[in-house]
Amino acid sequence: MLPEILPRPAPIGNDEYRARRQSLMEALPADSAVLLPGAALVSRSRDSEFPFRQDSDFHYLTGFPEPDALLVLLPGREEGASVLFCQDRDPTQEAWTGIRLGAEGAVREHGVDQAFENAERDARLEALLDGRRTLYLPLADAGTLALADELRGRLAARMRRGARPPEAFADIAPLLHERRLVKSDTELALIRHAAEISARAHVRAMQAARPGLAEYHLQAELEHEFRWQGGSGPAYASIVGGGINACVLHYIENRDGLHDGDLVLIDAGAEFDLYAGDITRTFPVNGRFGEAQRALYELVLEVQERAVAAVRPGATLAEIHELVVHGLTEGLIGLGLLEGEVRARIDDESYRRFYLHSTSHWLGLDVHDVGRYRRDDQPRPLEPGMVLTIEPGLYVPADDDIPEPFRGIGIRIEDDVAVTATGHEVLTAGVPKRVAEIEALMARK
Secondary structure (H helix, E strand, C coil), rough: CHHHHCCCCCCCCCHHHHHHHHHHHHCCCCCEEEEEECHHHHEECCEEEECCCCCCCHHHHHCCCCCCEEEECCCCCCCEEEEEEEECCCHHHHHHHCCCCHHHHHHHCCCCEEEEEEEHHHHHHHHHHCCCCEEEEEECHHHHHHHHHHHHHHHHCCCCCCCCCEEEEEEEEEHHHHHHHHCCCCCCHHHHHHHHHHHHHHHHHHHHHHCCCCCHHHHHHHHHHHHHHCEEEEECCCCCECCCCHHHHCCCCCCCCCCCCCEEEEEEEEEEEEECCCCEEEEEECCCCCCCHHHHHHHHHHHHHHHHHHCCCCCCHHHHHHHHHHHHHHHHHHHHCCCCCCHHHHHHHHHHCCCCCCCCCCCCCCCCCCCCCCCCCCEECCCCCCEEECCCCECCCCCCCCHHHHHEEEEEEEEEEEECCCCCCCCCCCCCCCHHHHHHHHHHH
């Protein structure tokens, strides 16, 4: 029997994309303009490319799925405030790589006010930007910055004939990224779906695991489920680390064998309609935790569950991280991996030998999503609609001064959590994380 196929959530509609563009333009001066590029194809080798993935900022404002596009926003323009430049229609090229929407298709399918093919771009951009005093663009994008500088130079050369070039460039990223941080109901449905696909994939990997397989076998199980459920694939390079490989935070080689008596750490998530899931689970290859593994695992789990419970409007990620650091340090002392008082081991950062990273990051169109973590130099309070991860871990080196049963054990437990009006919603509850639940699931494989 084939696996169940989950129903797809509704895609984001043109009305929402239009509202996003309008919201952004309302925050800009009336005599400004925005230049925002889409992504380009990237060569993999010779005449083959990596699968195309649209730029997240560009997607957020347009939903337009093709490469080599450019969005221009012109607040107050009577002929239409949103102008999209896109690939030229080319029947010969389309026979090889697929039908292009072209200018008419861009307006019809994606609701921008006007669209032109790229063959007209340079000539039309001068007229569109004439008189726009401030030009907002992603200043970190060298190509767009060069284009803007060239256009300003060409307009400056025509000043005697009345042309008015932009006087200043400004970074669009902060304004745009703050809007991306709080998700709409439609976005939350897409992230929830990506999380559910990811959870099913982790369950599948747990059920497949056994000594004698390799890390890449579990990666194959994960990514099969991502694609089976309509995802575009992994939202980031899947991490499958058996044994001491789990102590390498971004281990992605996934080539070693899985051995009886070891744990395996999987950090993997599906991408669905460009929104990311992000789950980490750690479990025994043979389906049964050893004594030291269980002790360390239950420490991480207890702290992780307390951190999840702390997610609510008004809380801060700094407070949650402090809770995690205190709990892990206290547990490490209890297990004999650290000595002394909890406060002293936090203050001298001894705990960082075992816990190197932060507890949380934003989640959305990017797995490490955009949006500031601080406002006015203070940790920002959580708000309904924010989505974040909670992911404490412990990574014990195989050093001579470590009690032998704990050497080389790496454990991380990560869930995706949405902030709600009254607290939080765990989006990744579909994959077990308690010891008895994991062992029961693996016993049924």
